[in-house]
Amino acid sequence: MADIVFCADDFTGASDTLATLARAGKSARLYLSPPRISDHPEIAGLDAIGVATSLRALSVKDGINRMNELVAGLSGAGGKIHHFKICSTFDSSPRIGNIAQVADCFAKGINAHWQAIIGGQPSLGRYCVFGNLFAAASNGTIHRIDRHPVMRTHPVTPMAEADLRQHLNAQGWPDVGLIDVTLIRRGARALTAEIQNRMAAGETHTLFDAAENHDLEIIGQALRAIAVNTKILCIGASSVAQALTASNRANDTPPIKTAPAPIPQRNGPVFAFAGSRSPLTAQQVAATRHLHKIEITPGNLMDPTGFADMTKACMDVLADGKHLLATLGDDAAHGIGGHELAKASARFIANVITQTRIGFLAIAGGDTSSLAVLELPIDSLSFVEDFDRGVPVIRAHGSDPQLDGLEMILKGGQMGQTDIFDQVVNRTETGSRTR
Template identity: 40%
Template sequence: MTAAPYGFYGDDFTGATDTLANLARAGLRAMLFVEAPTPARLATLGPLDAIGVAGAARALAPQAMRVELNRIGALFATLGVRVMHYKVCSTFDSAPGVGNIGVAIDCLRRHFGNALVPIVGGQPNLGRYCAFGNLFATAGGAQAYRIDRHPAMSRHPVTPMQEADLRLHFQTLGVSVNSLDWRAYAFPDAALSDAIENAGNEPLLFDVLDDAHLLRIGRVMHERSARTPMLAVGASSVAQAWAMAAAGQCEMTASPSLEAAQSPVFVLAGSLSPMTEKQIEAAHSYRRVELDPCAMHDASYRDQCRAQIADGLRAGRHVLAYTHRAPVDMKADAAPLAARCAELLRDVVAEVRPKRIGIAGGDTSSFGVQALRPWGLSYVAPLDRGVTVCRVHSDEAATHGTEIMLKGGQMGGADCFERLVYGRL
């Protein structure tokens, strides 16, 4: 098998497509697989600069994570990657019992021998910043909030962020982390290397305030991984740092513009985030179909919804199907609801075969992509900040070549769904 220098595992599908986009925008030949690729599949694609696997570790309990990530670690070690990127949400939200990033580090570092495990603490292009080990994030505007005071992430229903100091946050996840603050990036190379060595053998959290910091981190990753394969942890900023250092500059290559849709667009929104609600309200070009979360378990109800959606698409209308605001006691049923939404998506696509679709919501995206049964995704164009349109690669004619947007609840601007119809406005 031909080695790819860079490998990444996305702990959810939406974030994995953002990493794919950042690598592709840098001119790297990258493919995101929905399942671990076989040697035969890789052989059909020719040389790749980056190989990714989209997973669901963010929603798994620790033991299930260990099974999944030990398998993934062994795969990427066999492929000979120099950097194994465990891609997490840019807000680092995680809990001891679900999506535990500490468990991921413990599993994956056993497959990659480099003593340095960089944790890249911010992603400026998404409004994520790390200073003196503390994480800050914007919330759709210019103001940056300490993550434990963020209006959404401090109240996340599954993994609320209650500590801004990521070193303390990682302690609750069972891993000890050292840190390197942003002032060290002014050091000459030798002095920066000494600062890294003096930080010890624990995973090392790197502050990030701007792209120049990412460039410096990327140079460290290139230099150190050339000696011994390395595990790196963080959002798509890890890929940005790697690509910037490869290019020797902070600027990314120009992105292609998404063209307007030539046929009806279907969007399924399962996210309950305030940003997705704004996007639904602003989606004036769509016929709307509201889905009752309490009735989605009923096959006959889903069939009625499928018929309504299919009729709209066949009539040449863009259609947005969305779950209405669920009652509080529905939070515990998020995964079953996402699975039922995925079944609805699968049935609509099989019947009408829309050429462009969008899915909003982390769980909804993960279940939705799996229901469509692609083997991979490739990059088409950016849609909005942190939102990417990809092309489906599948052995099934109904979905092969379909353009698909996967969007986390907090990602994109209010006109995100409109952009999916008309291209980048």
């Protein structure tokens, strides 16, 4: 059975964790619901399995109910270490996408009495120092998360607190301990002893700083040592997978890199949908030159006639073999909640691509990506190759020949180079990226 079992609260981050494991030489597959080995015999040969969800968009009650279902379904999957994969920016709130209460539900289900919270992902420009989270903006400038130009104004879960202990306290964890960089940099042996002392004293939730990749290597060694005798749940971004698979000891066997899967000959145009409100996504849309653009308003998505008309407009463009970028217009007067808008966008994407054969799917927007993939008749995703930082190419698997083998990128609003949509077209047309 798998050594690592992870549950992700959205699809963009789940695909990044999948890629992180694959880069480390781990065989891994991402499922849309807890897999049964009778239906998926490939599970027996996997090092890691994950389930991708839309938990970050759910209320506390719905999130707990969904996590109970997931844990019950994963009961036979094994797992020396379990990972609750969350966004690297920790954007969440007491009401929507509550990390603490859903993680507690996960921990209870696997009988884990201690939870390790990894507070940074340096590879993506996310740094946790003395318990405070910092994140790089699209121009590379690093901001405290509550002063970040995007995250402080996130449309659903704006970040108003940089101290992750205080942020998680508001969600139900009043006594989160902190292991800061000065403790981590004493080395893995000292860190392991510190964790054991904390656990013996009754500490149940511990936040770890992470300011550079070497911090993750040390954390990973300590977590693996603790996991020999103790069931643990790790909470954090793909940095958790990076830590658990890191190798910096002389007697470690270097990981065998997983070769990129060959790009199959799949005919059809690119269909891209930009539902993110991020300024970077707006720049990426404006920079696109190789895709036909259609703007869809929130009103179009909520009105049956408008929905049908815009579906037909998109299908007509794709049927002509043209690459298409559908963008969600910013109509501030629409009065539609962010989650409802993401669900409507997801239904729209699924409606288009289940009726029109495409060669590649690209979605910008975390909630939109999660909900859109859940609308599709597929059952799992596998890693193909890296595409951009934090944006891997993944491949869909399922019984529907229209979608089986479809490759895609699921891009968070703050991820990717400015010309990412044109690079998708280049990859589809030439089988490689040029930069």
